[in-house]
């Protein structure tokens with residue numbers, strides 16, 4: 250109702266100092282909410298990106314791993330898991346499974362790979378290298394290879410090789426120059442350096458090479474099949490469930506990244522819980538603040554409410570006037586707090602440029618919209634009680650005689 | 651003359667048990683349309699109580715009350731709110747205006763709360779009423795800056811906004827000096843003559859009461875019609 254809105258606004262502007270104080274209080278709550286969201290979100294993002302960001306979320310591997318030994322308390326049973334020998338053969342026709350895996354909900358990218366070892370030789374320089382053959386165009390599906398490229402491009406293709414910075418430097422190789430790659434199986438190819446990446450990890454930059462899948466087939470004499478399928482998900486928290494689905498669907502041994510990462514998950518969970526608790530307290534503070542301020546206001550304005558009721562204002566009109574005040578305070582405080590939060594987060598380095606020693610605040614995870622929405626909802630809820638009290642004001646006693 | 655309202659055997663008891671105060675004790679009253687009546691009586695006689703009940707702001711403990719042929723006792727809060735808005739205007743002694751609004755905004759409140767917004771037509775009528783009350787210069791004044799007499803005249807204008815059938819005024823001049831009081835009474839008399847609006851005005855002031863064509867006395871919770879004016 251437009252007229253109730255006008256009265257609500259007039260009430261708020263009639264006492265600017267008090268309204269400003271109230272809005273500031275709400276804004277501080279919202280600020281804390283946003284700061285916590287950005288910190289917890291940023292921290293989780295940071296930890297995950299440092300640990301699993303570039304990893305495959307679900308991996309299907311052909312090689313038999315070393316039998317895993319489960320060790321319990323001393324004196325208890327040792328159990329060894331032995332894997333079947335048909336595994337490699339299964340992955341040989343894994344390519345027929347690919348469309349199926351791609352169809353699983355939540356799967357963002359699937360990267361079939363052929364991996365193997367080899368030597369790079371250029372003149373007198375020789376370097377050991379771990380080769381990954383990927384489908385051209387999908388180089389960045391799992392690891393963000395293109396993002397780490399410092400020279401050239403991540404695109405693989407026939408006769409092309411993409412190397413890590415350290416490896417390229419060791420071989421004194423620059424873009425466009427050729428290098429000889431000999432696979433562990435003894436097959437050689439003459440390749441042109443088309444891209445150089447730098448991840449910051451020595452193991453990557455000094456020992457990894459990317460080539461096209463078809464080149465890897467030739468190098469490792471695998472006319473069909475792959476050695477490894479890497480899967481990236483929309484939500485890395487869904488890895489367990491999705492891996493299970495893929496196992497059920499294909500019978501392949503899909504391993505989620507969380508296998509062996511329980512402690513990390515627990516830590517992240519605990520951290521998120523702490524964040525929720527703090528944010529909830531921020532919201533509760535907002536609700537209590539708005540409720541008590543409006544309660545005072547309804548009390549102070551009792552005679553006016555009485556007059557309005559006598560003049561023909563219905564109960565719902567009075568409710569509307571006070572709930573609207575609550576909503577406006579919530580909206581103003583929410584927007585102010587969100588703006589302040591955003592400004593306060595601006596000086597923090599972005600996720601990419603993060604430097605150790607500072608807080609890994611993520612300005613994109615401030616949940617501004619959520620903060621404003623929850624604040625408005627909270628403020629409306631907070632105003633319901635005072636508004637009902639206002640609507641029940643007895644005109645006779647309020648106007649007084 | 652047609653009957654505007656009629657009450658029969660109104661009883662109002664405040665409180666319960668030992669603290670119960672019986673204020674109205676079977677009060678019957680009839681007001682004809684177009685009357686201008688003064689409500690007289692000693693302090694505590696129940697004048698404000700009666701006006702509050704007639705204004706549908708409070709229900710009597712028992713008794714009947716009909717206005718414009720409608721039963722005011724049986725009606726619910728929502729119906730009474732609408733009825734008040736359309737048919738009854740109020741002028742109180744204290745706490746009359748909304749302090750954060752201008753004179754004009756106060757005057758058009760009854761129309762705006764009904765329409766859901768301040769219509770141009772309402773603004774126009776509000777101006778006319780304020781001009782009529784001699785407040786042409788004060789139309790957009792915040793009411794906090796008005797004098798007591800000016801405030802009461804704004805309140806009279808507001809009471810007339812929706813062209814009500816009845817205006818109930820509880821000691822409207824109680825806080826005013828003689829000159830302002832007479833000015834307000836002159837205006838009320840004028841409206842009564844020209845528009846036929848019914849007024850019921852409670853007062854302790856014999857001079858004010860003398861301005862009305864009828865005097866209703868209340869004593870011991872019942873009406874003692876036409877008291878002798880001292």
Ligand SMILES: Nc1ncnc2c1ncn2[C@@H]1O[C@H](COP(=O)(O)OP(=O)(O)OP(=O)(O)O)[C@@H](O)[C@H]1O
Nearest residue numbers: 650664665671673692693694695696697698699700
């Ligand atoms: N809410 C209430 N609770 C209890 N008693 C009340 C209440 N309101 C009024 N009374 C009592 O009812 C009686 C009548 O009060 P009322 O205000 O109607 O008198 P009045 O004629 O208007 O008096 P005055 O001329 O002083 O304004 C008084 O004795 C008063 O104390």
Ligand SMILES: [Mg+2]
Nearest residue numbers: 650697698699
């Ligand atoms: Mg009184």
